[in-house]
Amino acid sequence: MNESSPSLRTFLDLLARRDELTRVTDAVAADLEAAALLAALGERPTLLEHVRGSDYRVAAGIVSRRRYLAWALGVKPERLLQRLVEALASPGPPPLWDGGPCREVVKPTVDLRRLPFFTHWQTDAGPYATAAVLFLDDPETGPNASFHRLLRLDERHLVARLVENRGAYNSWHRVAPAPLPVAIAIGLPPHILLAASMGPPPGVDEMTIAQALAPTPLVRCENGIQVPAVAEFILEGRLTQQLTAEGPFVDLTGTLDIVRQQPIIEIDRITHRQAPIYQALLPGGLEHKVLMGLPKEPTICAAVGEVADCRNVYITPGGASWLHAVVQIHKTEADAGRRAGEAAFRGHPSLKHVVVVDTDIDIFNPEAVEWAIATRFQADRDLQVWPDQPSSSLDPSACQLPGRKARAAKVAVDATVPWEGNQPPAMQPFRQLAFPSVDLTAYHIEGGKNGN
Numbered sequence: 001m002n003e004s005s006p007s008l009r010t011f012l013d014l015l016a017r018r019d020e021l022t023r024v025t026d027a028v029a030a031d032l033e034a035a036a037l038l039a040a041l042g043e044r045p046t047l048l049e050h051v052r053g054s055d056y057r058v059a060a061g062i063v064s065r066r067r068y069l070a071w072a073l074g075v076k077p078e079r080l081l082q083r084l085v086e087a088l089a090s091p092g093p094p095p096l097w098d099g100g101p102c103r104e105v106v107k108p109t110v111d112l113r114r115l116p117f118f119t120h121w122q123t124d125a126g127p128y129a130t131a132a133v134l135f136l137d138d139p140e141t142g143p144n145a146s147f148h149r150l151l152r153l154d155e156r157h158l159v160a161r162l163v164e165n166r167g168a169y170n171s172w173h174r175v176a177p178a179p180l181p182v183a184i185a186i187g188l189p190p191h192i193l194l195a196a197s198m199g200p201p202p203g204v205d206e207m208t209i210a211q212a213l214a215p216t217p218l219v220r221c222e223n224g225i226q227v228p229a230v231a232e233f234i235l236e237g238r239l240t241q242q243l244t245a246e247g248p249f250v251d252l253t254g255t256l257d258i259v260r261q262q263p264i265i266e267i268d269r270i271t272h273r274q275a276p277i278y279q280a281l282l283p284g285g286l287e288h289k290v291l292m293g294l295p296k297e298p299t300i301c302a303a304v305g306e307v308a309d310c311r312n313v314y315i316t317p318g319g320a321s322w323l324h325a326v327v328q329i330h331k332t333e334a335d336a337g338r339r340a341g342e343a344a345f346r347g348h349p350s351l352k353h354v355v356v357v358d359t360d361i362d363i364f365n366p367e368a369v370e371w372a373i374a375t376r377f378q379a380d381r382d383l384q385v386w387p388d389q390p391s392s393s394l395d396p397s398a399c400q401l402p403g404r405k406a407r408a409a410k411v412a413v414d415a416t417v418p419w420e421g422n423q424p425p426a427m428q429p430f431r432q433l434a435f436p437s438v439d440l441t442a443y444h445i446e447g448g449k450n451g452n
């Protein structure tokens with residue numbers, strides 16, 4: 001294999017070299033114990049060496065902090081957004097290999113119960129794969145890759161949650177009543193996880209974005225679907241048109257998602273690398289949030305960029321890294337803040353609340369953003385509310401009707417400094433003043449160490 005193709009294991013090696021990989025050698029149960037243990041470890045990158053009832057090690061939390069993704073992409077954390085913007089602008093066709101590590105071992109029989117799917121909560125419907133990426137080849141729009149939580153039904157069957165009107169759902173609908181050939185990859189490097197989390201326009205293959213981030217060789221499965229050669233496991237099968245109950249499941253917001261009728265996947269073949277490493281992801285945890293939120297920052301930035309000078313975007317963890325964003329603009333017109341707020345929803349239709357701030361506000365600091373709202377915003381002038389909009393299925397307070405897009409109200413808060421008519425404002429009343437810096441070593445200071 002070409003050593004320059006990043007894989008889950010090359011990234012685990014990098015984490016270990018930087019002393020950021022925790023190993024657990026005790027036997028851990030996949031049923032409730034493993035998830036609780038990973039949460040108790042603060043979701044730091046972890047390798048569970050022994051999961052009871054399974055022959056495979058489990059890696060988790062590998063991109064639970066933005067800095068790990070930045071390491072994987074070879075950029076500083078503050079350059080991640082820019083790197084994604086560049087990759088989206090220059091997708092590249094991945095090379096197709098004749099064979100690859102993910103096909104080193106072909107299992108003689110299919111038994112999904114040998115894979116260490118975790119049951120995360122007592123209330124969940126059963127054991128779920130949560131770091132699984134579904135690959136398909138739509139007859140009209142071509143290849144697509146997307147994350148789907150997968151509930152294990154028995155040794156050969158899974159049920160997938162397909163959010164309505166997204167890529168996989170639309171392809172599955174299009175081929176009805178025929179089944180849709182699919183391949184599920186588990187155990188992937190950060191750049192492929194990130195690319196699979198993106199929702200580019202139909203016809204843009206996520207793996208061409210992955211290739212723009214780092215080399216992403218593909219191999220063809222027996223059923224024709226192309227998958228990353230470096231994946232640890234590949235499950236080949238068919239997304240059938242048969243439905244069954246999926247859920248409940250504690251999802252991104254940390255609340256219990258409802259039971260829905262969802263399609264069954266039948267698995268025909270399992271292949272894997274030698275000594276494969278299964279990958280797990282804590283639903284509602286930090287890693288889930290990083291992967292959900294980060295890919296929406298460039299799309300919001302692009303949409304806002306059409307109406308204002310967008311300088312930065314942050315999807316905040318307090319908003320479950322999906323429902324809230326802070327947008328930073330360089331304000332050059334009186335209504336730029338209002339227009340930026342409106343445009344943000346075009347860049348991320350599931351967004352619910354957005355705050356627009358000026359360039360002097362640190363968007364990564366919630367106190368600074370709140371300060372901007374406190375000192376620059378007037379609700380009767382700067383608040384926009386759009387009732388009854390298409391919204392996120394993950395918002396438990398939205399109106400959720402079976403088979404229909406969720407609906408909720410959207411709010412934009414323009415917390416930029418108000419202009420006086422068409423004139424830029426006198427900044428004086430809006431600037432936060434700071435005391436000059438003081439050299440404390442020049443003073444004899446005693447006691448009161450606990451003053452903070």
Ligand SMILES: Cc1cc2nc3c(=O)[nH]c(=O)nc-3n(C[C@H](O)[C@H](O)[C@H](O)COP(=O)(O)O)c2cc1C
Pocket residue numbers: 130144145146147148149161162163164166167168196197198199200281288291292
């Ligand atoms: C960790 C993680 C889990 C996800 N789980 C699901 C899921 O269960 N169902 C779903 O439809 N989308 C899920 N998504 C979002 C899809 O990956 C996302 O909708 C996809 O990027 C849409 O792309 P597409 O429209 O090209 O298919 C998840 C994303 C992440 C990062």
